[in-house]
Amino acid sequence: MAKLDESLLSGLPPFSLLGRAQIREILDQARTQRFDEGAQVFCEGMDATHFHLLLDGYLRVVRTTPGGDQIIVLHISPGQLFGIAAALHRDTYPATAVTAAESIVLTWPSHLWEGFTSKYDGFATETYKTLGRRLGQIQDTMTEIATQAVEQRVAAAILRMVNQSGRKTDAGIEVGFPVTRQNISDMTGTTLHTVSRTLSAWEKDGIVRSTRKHIVVTAPHRLVQLCGH
DNA sequence: TCATTAAGTATGC
DNA sequence: GCATACTTAATGA
Structure with a gap:
Protein backbone atom coordinates (compact mmCIF):
# COMPACT_ATOMS: atom_id res chain seq x y z
CA MET A 1 0.00 0.00 0.00
CA ALA A 2 1.24 3.47 -0.89
CA LYS A 3 2.39 5.85 1.79
CA LEU A 4 -0.37 7.97 3.21
CA ASP A 5 -0.06 11.72 3.06
CA GLU A 6 0.28 13.69 6.29
CA SER A 7 -2.64 15.89 5.24
CA LEU A 8 -4.98 12.98 5.96
CA LEU A 9 -4.54 13.50 9.69
CA SER A 10 -3.36 17.07 10.03
CA GLY A 11 -6.86 18.58 10.21
CA LEU A 12 -8.32 16.05 12.64
CA PRO A 13 -8.92 17.08 16.27
CA PRO A 14 -6.73 14.43 17.97
CA PHE A 15 -3.79 15.50 15.80
CA SER A 16 -4.48 19.18 15.16
CA LEU A 17 -1.67 20.42 17.40
CA LEU A 18 0.96 18.18 15.86
CA GLY A 19 3.62 19.00 13.31
CA ARG A 20 4.30 17.19 10.07
CA ALA A 21 7.07 15.03 11.47
CA GLN A 22 4.96 13.77 14.35
CA ILE A 23 2.04 12.97 12.05
CA ARG A 24 4.42 11.11 9.75
CA GLU A 25 5.57 9.11 12.76
CA ILE A 26 1.98 8.25 13.68
CA LEU A 27 1.07 7.28 10.13
CA ASP A 28 4.13 5.08 9.78
CA GLN A 29 2.95 2.98 12.70
CA ALA A 30 -0.56 2.53 11.27
CA ARG A 31 -1.98 -0.15 9.06
CA THR A 32 -4.64 0.81 6.50
CA GLN A 33 -7.59 -1.44 5.76
CA ARG A 34 -10.56 -1.23 3.44
CA PHE A 35 -13.87 -2.80 4.50
CA ASP A 36 -16.93 -3.57 2.40
CA GLU A 37 -20.34 -2.41 3.55
CA GLY A 38 -21.59 -4.61 6.37
CA ALA A 39 -18.14 -5.87 7.42
CA GLN A 40 -17.11 -6.09 11.06
CA VAL A 41 -14.01 -4.15 12.09
CA PHE A 42 -14.06 -5.73 15.52
CA CYS A 43 -16.50 -7.76 17.54
CA GLU A 44 -17.98 -7.42 21.03
CA GLY A 45 -15.95 -9.43 23.52
CA MET A 46 -12.88 -9.82 21.28
CA ASP A 47 -9.43 -9.07 22.64
CA ALA A 48 -8.87 -5.36 22.18
CA THR A 49 -5.60 -5.66 20.33
CA HIS A 50 -5.93 -2.45 18.33
CA PHE A 51 -7.46 1.00 18.26
CA HIS A 52 -8.70 2.66 15.10
CA LEU A 53 -9.49 5.81 13.19
CA LEU A 54 -12.13 6.01 10.47
CA LEU A 55 -10.65 7.76 7.44
CA ASP A 56 -13.60 7.35 5.11
CA GLY A 57 -17.04 5.74 5.28
CA TYR A 58 -19.39 5.24 8.23
CA LEU A 59 -19.64 2.78 11.10
CA ARG A 60 -22.41 1.52 13.31
CA VAL A 61 -21.47 0.59 16.86
CA VAL A 62 -23.73 -2.27 17.83
CA ARG A 63 -24.48 -4.23 20.98
CA THR A 64 -26.31 -7.54 21.02
CA THR A 65 -28.78 -8.21 23.81
CA PRO A 66 -28.99 -11.60 25.55
CA GLY A 67 -32.29 -12.02 23.68
CA GLY A 68 -30.37 -11.90 20.42
CA ASP A 69 -31.63 -8.64 18.91
CA GLN A 70 -29.13 -5.90 18.27
CA ILE A 71 -29.27 -2.26 19.17
CA ILE A 72 -27.31 0.45 17.39
CA VAL A 73 -25.54 2.46 20.07
CA LEU A 74 -24.06 5.20 17.89
CA HIS A 75 -22.52 5.99 14.52
CA ILE A 76 -18.91 6.90 13.76
CA SER A 77 -18.09 9.52 11.11
CA PRO A 78 -14.85 10.02 9.16
CA GLY A 79 -12.04 11.47 11.24
CA GLN A 80 -13.13 9.84 14.48
CA LEU A 81 -11.20 7.44 16.67
CA PHE A 82 -13.03 4.27 17.70
CA GLY A 83 -12.31 1.09 19.59
CA ILE A 84 -10.53 3.29 22.11
CA ALA A 85 -12.34 2.51 25.37
CA ALA A 86 -10.40 -0.69 24.88
CA ALA A 87 -7.08 1.11 24.71
CA LEU A 88 -7.85 2.93 27.95
CA HIS A 89 -9.05 0.35 30.43
CA ARG A 90 -10.56 -2.75 28.99
CA ASP A 91 -8.92 -5.79 27.50
CA THR A 92 -11.93 -6.63 25.31
CA TYR A 93 -14.12 -4.53 23.02
CA PRO A 94 -17.42 -3.55 24.66
CA ALA A 95 -19.35 -3.46 21.36
CA THR A 96 -19.18 -4.53 17.71
CA ALA A 97 -18.20 -2.09 14.95
CA VAL A 98 -19.91 -2.72 11.60
CA THR A 99 -19.37 -0.62 8.48
CA ALA A 100 -22.53 1.12 7.29
CA ALA A 101 -20.81 1.90 3.99
CA GLU A 102 -17.54 0.94 2.36
CA SER A 103 -14.90 2.29 4.70
CA ILE A 104 -11.18 2.99 5.10
CA VAL A 105 -9.76 2.43 8.57
CA LEU A 106 -6.38 3.22 10.12
CA THR A 107 -5.32 0.76 12.82
CA TRP A 108 -2.69 0.89 15.57
CA PRO A 109 -1.72 -1.74 18.12
CA SER A 110 -3.20 -0.99 21.55
CA HIS A 111 0.19 -0.90 23.23
CA LEU A 112 0.97 2.34 21.39
CA TRP A 113 -1.87 4.14 23.18
CA GLU A 114 0.15 5.11 26.28
CA GLY A 115 2.84 6.63 24.13
CA PHE A 116 0.32 8.55 22.02
CA THR A 117 -1.31 10.18 25.03
CA SER A 118 1.96 11.19 26.67
CA LYS A 119 3.94 12.09 23.59
CA TYR A 120 1.48 13.89 21.36
CA ASP A 121 0.16 17.22 22.52
CA GLY A 122 -3.64 17.47 22.57
CA PHE A 123 -4.24 13.83 21.75
CA ALA A 124 -5.45 12.89 25.25
CA THR A 125 -7.67 15.92 25.83
CA GLU A 126 -9.31 15.63 22.41
CA THR A 127 -9.95 11.96 23.05
CA TYR A 128 -11.65 12.76 26.35
CA LYS A 129 -13.81 15.33 24.59
CA THR A 130 -14.85 12.73 22.02
CA LEU A 131 -15.70 10.20 24.73
CA GLY A 132 -17.66 12.84 26.63
CA ARG A 133 -19.68 13.78 23.56
CA ARG A 134 -20.46 10.14 22.83
CA LEU A 135 -21.52 9.44 26.39
CA GLY A 136 -23.78 12.50 26.29
CA GLN A 137 -25.31 11.34 23.02
CA ILE A 138 -25.96 7.85 24.36
CA GLN A 139 -27.63 9.33 27.42
CA ASP A 140 -29.81 11.54 25.24
CA THR A 141 -30.90 8.50 23.27
CA MET A 142 -31.60 6.52 26.43
CA THR A 143 -33.72 9.34 27.80
CA GLU A 144 -35.65 9.55 24.54
CA ILE A 145 -36.37 5.84 24.51
CA ALA A 146 -37.57 6.01 28.10
CA THR A 147 -39.76 9.09 27.75
C1' DT B 1 -50.23 3.87 21.14
C1' DC B 2 -47.71 0.38 19.46
C1' DA B 3 -46.12 -4.80 18.61
C1' DT B 4 -47.26 -8.70 16.15
C1' DT B 5 -48.83 -11.42 12.45
C1' DA B 6 -49.44 -12.03 8.04
C1' DA B 7 -49.49 -11.31 3.32
C1' DG B 8 -48.36 -8.77 -0.07
C1' DT B 9 -45.10 -5.52 -3.66
C1' DA B 10 -40.63 -3.57 -5.15
C1' DT B 11 -35.77 -3.65 -5.92
C1' DG B 12 -31.34 -4.97 -7.13
C1' DC B 13 -27.47 -8.34 -7.62
C1' DG C 1 -35.09 -15.43 -9.86
C1' DC C 2 -33.99 -15.13 -5.50
C1' DA C 3 -32.94 -12.65 -1.29
C1' DT C 4 -33.57 -8.46 0.76
C1' DA C 5 -36.08 -4.16 1.50
C1' DC C 6 -40.26 -2.18 2.07
C1' DT C 7 -45.64 -1.55 2.51
C1' DT C 8 -50.07 -2.19 4.41
C1' DA C 9 -54.03 -4.07 7.00
C1' DA C 10 -55.86 -6.52 10.71
C1' DT C 11 -55.85 -7.70 15.52
C1' DG C 12 -55.24 -7.21 20.14
C1' DA C 13 -52.31 -5.94 24.42
Missing part, protein backbone atom coordinates in the same frame (compact mmCIF):
# COMPACT_ATOMS: atom_id res chain seq x y z
CA GLN A 148 -40.65 9.90 24.13
CA ALA A 149 -43.22 8.40 21.79
CA VAL A 150 -42.00 6.32 18.87
CA GLU A 151 -42.53 9.01 16.24
CA GLN A 152 -40.41 11.46 18.22
CA ARG A 153 -37.65 8.91 18.68
CA VAL A 154 -37.54 8.13 14.96
CA ALA A 155 -37.47 11.84 14.19
CA ALA A 156 -34.57 12.35 16.61
CA ALA A 157 -32.64 9.38 15.21
CA ILE A 158 -32.96 10.64 11.63
CA LEU A 159 -31.98 14.16 12.64
CA ARG A 160 -28.94 12.79 14.42
CA MET A 161 -27.84 10.89 11.31
CA VAL A 162 -28.47 13.89 9.11
CA ASN A 163 -26.52 16.17 11.42
CA GLN A 164 -23.62 13.76 11.44
CA SER A 165 -23.54 12.71 7.82
CA GLY A 166 -26.04 14.82 5.88
CA ARG A 167 -25.24 15.77 2.30
CA LYS A 168 -27.20 18.29 0.30
CA THR A 169 -29.23 17.15 -2.68
CA ASP A 170 -31.67 19.03 -4.87
CA ALA A 171 -34.59 17.60 -2.89
CA GLY A 172 -33.18 18.28 0.56
CA ILE A 173 -30.59 16.79 2.86
CA GLU A 174 -29.78 13.11 2.65
CA VAL A 175 -28.43 10.67 5.21
CA GLY A 176 -24.88 10.06 3.99
CA PHE A 177 -24.87 6.28 4.26
CA PRO A 178 -27.32 3.43 3.52
CA VAL A 179 -29.95 2.93 6.25
CA THR A 180 -32.76 0.41 6.36
CA ARG A 181 -36.04 0.59 8.31
CA GLN A 182 -34.64 -2.23 10.38
CA ASN A 183 -31.54 -0.15 11.21
CA ILE A 184 -33.70 2.73 12.39
CA SER A 185 -35.79 0.41 14.53
CA ASP A 186 -32.55 -0.89 16.05
CA MET A 187 -31.68 2.69 17.03
CA THR A 188 -35.06 3.58 18.45
CA GLY A 189 -36.28 0.44 20.17
CA THR A 190 -39.25 -0.11 17.89
CA THR A 191 -40.07 -2.40 14.95
CA LEU A 192 -39.27 -2.01 11.28
CA HIS A 193 -43.01 -2.00 10.57
CA THR A 194 -43.62 1.02 12.76
CA VAL A 195 -40.65 2.82 11.19
CA SER A 196 -42.01 2.00 7.73
CA ARG A 197 -45.45 3.37 8.60
CA THR A 198 -43.93 6.47 10.18
CA LEU A 199 -41.77 7.20 7.14
CA SER A 200 -44.71 6.58 4.78
CA ALA A 201 -46.81 9.08 6.73
CA TRP A 202 -43.99 11.65 6.66
CA GLU A 203 -43.54 11.10 2.95
CA LYS A 204 -47.24 11.92 2.39
CA ASP A 205 -46.69 15.05 4.49
CA GLY A 206 -43.69 16.06 2.40
CA ILE A 207 -41.24 15.85 5.31
CA VAL A 208 -39.02 13.13 3.83
CA ARG A 209 -38.45 11.31 0.56
CA SER A 210 -37.09 7.81 0.74
CA THR A 211 -36.08 4.96 -1.51
CA ARG A 212 -34.51 1.68 -0.53
CA LYS A 213 -31.69 2.41 1.96
CA HIS A 214 -31.79 6.15 1.21
CA ILE A 215 -33.55 8.86 3.17
CA VAL A 216 -33.76 12.49 2.10
CA VAL A 217 -35.15 14.97 4.60
CA THR A 218 -37.05 17.57 2.60
CA ALA A 219 -38.35 19.59 5.57
CA PRO A 220 -35.80 19.42 8.40
CA HIS A 221 -37.56 22.09 10.46
CA ARG A 222 -40.68 19.95 10.61
CA LEU A 223 -38.68 16.97 11.88
CA VAL A 224 -37.21 19.22 14.58
CA GLN A 225 -40.74 20.24 15.54
CA LEU A 226 -41.79 16.59 15.71
CA CYS A 227 -39.13 15.60 18.20
CA GLY A 228 -39.83 18.65 20.30
CA HIS A 229 -36.41 20.19 20.94
